[in-house]
Amino acid sequence: MAALFITATLKAQSDTEQAAPKYQKEIDKLIKNDQVSKAFQFIKDFDQETINNQIKLTEIEAPPFKEHKFGKPKLFAQLLNEYGADSVWVDEIGNVIGLKKGTERQKVLAFAGHIDTVFPEGTDVTVKHSGDTLYAPGIADDGRGLTTVLTVLKTLSENKIETANDILFIGNMGEEGLGDLRGMKALFGEDGPKIDAFISIDGTGVNRIVNGGLGSHRYKVTFNGPGGHSWGSFGLANPAHAMGEAISIFVKNADEFTKEGSKTSYNVGRMNGGTSVNSVPFSVWMEVDMRALDPERLNTIDHILQEAIKEGVAQQNEIRRLGDPVTVDVEMIGDRPSGHTAKETPLVQRGIAANTAMGAKAVLGTGSTDANIPISLGIPAITLGGGGVAGGGHSLHEWFLNKEGYKGIQRTLLVVLAEAGMKTK
């Protein structure tokens, strides 16, 4: 569940933000720099190539956990090489990483778009054109992010722009759904490269700057029992009844808890199981999603679920009349940490200042994106849009319209140059 077009789970924290004068001055100076204005023009002139890459990448399937199967990372790596990365490699989880060395190499800025989409293997990802609108699953999420990362690299190379710090240009794995940010967990894991700041491009638009990570815990809960004939073995402990009880207790207590305090959500999203209408089931399961802005509240709603499961099972076992008790397996299938990159952080300030310099609004927000991981580790991180407009996220009707899309890439270039320390001549 990525923050498609950086919308779904966003909670706008405020309207247009103003950057501190120090950062506004820094960005205003950059935008007037001769090399930067040539780079801005280059991005405009390169716009059709940017769209061509977006289409080419989108037309290669990359389902969760099968991102490499159809070759999309390979094409991304090839373009990183072509566009001037000093070296390109694939890490142990499959993230594609291109390094552009800085002149001082004291710090590292990581800059990423995610390769995976929510769409299962076999989805038709051919891009259809209707007027100026492009239709295809994944065309914006995250086709727009990937092409933004590539065009920024191309722009630096073509305009011979140098930065003090290293920049890693990344196409990462596992942002969506049960991929559970596994690409980022590896990148920021103990074997990952040293990273001092992180920018993710996810979806479209310009105004939003995601500096908050919406945390979530997800579980697959399987209730098991002896199973049997619904008449002949009536009185057996029934896993479905236990699950129903658990859900009822959970909803009652979770409702009470979530009525007050910062936003916290809970959702039984999927359930399945059973043998036949005339059988006591031997197994049923449900998948539960819980999210919260505040890590503490996420732990509390999680605890409420665990207690409800225990109570539901206990109540069913108490009223069984024969046979073995119901048992339950609780498997965590998603753990996305929450947290915030503080508004005062230079990276966030540079985002706000760049939007202002581009004449766009600067709206801070919270979402569930790749930035969640570095944010939870205290590494400055934000998620931005790659410009243009889009809709129909996570559906087969996803579309993208290149309405001044280049402005999203120009804005992103400004933030990257400010954060990586552009070497001005």
Ligand SMILES: [Zn+2]
């Ligand atoms: Zn996404």
